[in-house]
Amino acid sequence: MIFSRKLNLYSYSKGKGVLPIEIIQIVGVALVSTFLALIIKEQKPNFAFLLVVFVGCSIFLYLVDQIYLIIHMIEEIAVNAKVNLVYVETILKIIGIAYIAEFAAQVTKDAGQGAIASKIELAGKILILAMAIPILTVLIETIINLIPN
Numbered sequence: 001m002i003f004s005r006k007l008n009l010y011s012y013s014k015g016k017g018v019l020p021i022e023i024i025q026i027v028g029v030a031l032v033s034t035f036l037a038l039i040i041k042e043q044k045p046n047f048a049f050l051l052v053v054f055v056g057c058s059i060f061l062y063l064v065d066q067i068y069l070i071i072h073m074i075e076e077i078a079v080n081a082k083v084n085l086v087y088v089e090t091i092l093k094i095i096g097i098a099y100i101a102e103f104a105a106q107v108t109k110d111a112g113q114g115a116i117a118s119k120i121e122l123a124g125k126i127l128i129l130a131m132a133i134p135i136l137t138v139l140i141e142t143i144i145n146l147i148p149n
Contacts, residue, residue: 026059052110060103087135094128101125 033055041048071092078088101124108117 026062029055030059049111053107056103056107087138090131090135094131097124097127097131101127 033051037048037051040051074092075085075088078085101120105117105120105124108114108120
């Protein structure tokens with residue numbers, strides 16, 4: 001509850017609040033580009049694919065500011081809770097890897113390269129596991145120290 005109130009106050013105090021209008025704009029651009037891609041695909045399939053990739057990247061870039069606000073708020077909460085920032089940064093990197101791998105896999109699936117998309121997903125999962133090992137090690141050590149001998 002406190003987190004959501006702080007996030008709302010922080011984002012709206014900066015004049016960058018999440019408004020329903022933003023999702024309407026994103027969906028509008030996505031739908032228009034989808035219809036254009038379907039029309040263009042009949043004549044020039046390469047241009048249709050480029051349009052889809054361009055719009056996908058544009059939507060992602062449009063959301064970068066909101067992503068920054070979320071990351072900043074999570075770091076602020078971690079500092080207030082006196083949590084080691086190394087763990088928070090690692091978790092944020094893991095989340096970033098998951099989103100980037102998913103985005104890249106979807107783009108390659110759109111290009112008709114399902115095999116490459118599955119390899120991107122596998123690489124993302126392995127990188128996430130590799131980055132999570134230090135956190136899992138600390139968690140297991142903490143649990144072992146809590147268990148009485």
